[in-house]
Amino acid sequence: MPELPEVETICQALKPALEGHSFQKIQLNRPDLRYPIPYDLESKLAHQSINLVRRRAKYLLVDFSHDLTLIWHLGMSGRVIIEDKGLSLKPSLHDHVVFTTSGNQRIIYRDPRRFGFLRLSSTHQLNEIAPFNTLGAEALDDPHLNGCTFHQCLTRRKISLKSALLDQKVIAGVGNIYASEALWQAKLSPFRLTNTLTLAEAERLLKALQDVLRRAIAVGGSTLRDHIHPNGDIGYFQHELKAYNCEHKLCAHCQSTYLCKTMQNGRATYYCKICQQ
Ligand SMILES: [Zn+2]
Structure with a gap:
């Protein structure tokens, strides 16, 4: 599933193609994806100026000058292809x-599994509708997020660290790959309860999470399975994954323990039993 780094990569690629431009035509080749596609998408958006392309959590947002925002979620397998003239x-x-x-x-939305969706909202009311009204801080570049606020947010809850990182109300945009990577890098157990975390540990986890996400954005995301970003390249972060999908590999911290894979709340979790406490 595209996570924050993959969506950010697509967002950055779409900016020059869309900002200051408009859609001349919107062709729907089917009426629905995960949900029905708004039937009036073209009549509402065509020939309207696009002000801004941005990302919130794992959502792409395209803001138009007439107070409409196209909300675009890529689901499990969505790809965005930017095709030049000719x-x-x-x-x-x-x-x-x-x-x-x-x-x-031409901006083509290709989604074999059709878990993605497109919706419209008023731009100025976007933060009042689900899921935007309950999203937590952005993992990167949120002025309100720091070691202290992250620690407060975690210790108010009593859930596993892995569940907390996946909970979009705690922190927005993180999925299974980067949650595993950040916990491994911070040497914290995915099973550790959030209310037992010290301030120093919360700071370490946030720093690791942001470092992992920034490194993934720099190489264009992980591109597991069928996600490819707009210039047609695959992302290269999968070559840098130190925990996710690395069971039976030696832990790069201790060099003496094989990483384990287990299921945690129905999702695969990868960790080192020795380093991550
Ligand atoms: Zn280890």
């Missing part, structure tokens, strides 16, 4: 929405 790539059966821009590019 460069027609082979279409796929899974190309569900095709946006043609005033800059003569």
Whole structure:
């Protein structure tokens, strides 16, 4: 599933293609994805100026000048392809929405499993609707997030650290891959209860989480399974994963223990039994 670094990579690629432009045409090749696609998407958005492309948690947000925001979630397998004028790539059966821009590019939304969705909201009311009204701090670049506020947020709860990192109300945008990586890097057990964390440990975890996310953005995300980012490249962070999908590999911290994989609340968790306490 695309996580924060993958969505951020797509967001950065879409900015020059969309900001200051408009959609000339929006072609829907099916009426629904995870939910019905708004039938009036084209009549509401075509020829309206696009002010800003941004990301909140794992959502892409496209703000238009007439107070509408296109909310775009990539689900499990969504891909966004930016196709330049005259460069027609082979279409796929899974190309569900095709946006043609005033800059003569085509933005293709391809989603084989169709868990993604598109919705519209008023821009100024976006933070009042679900899920935006309950999202926690952005993991990166949130002025309100620091070691102290993160520690307070964690110690108010009594859940495992892994569950806390996956809870979008605690911190927004983190999924299974980067939760495992951050906990390994911070040498904290995924099973540790949040209310037992010291301030120093919370600071260490936040620093590790932000470091992992920034490094993943720098190389364009992990691209596990079928996620490919807009220029057609795959992300390279999978080569740098130290915990996720690394069971039976030696832990790079202690060099003496094989990493374990276990299921935690139905999700795979990877950790070192010795280093992560
Ligand atoms: Zn270890």
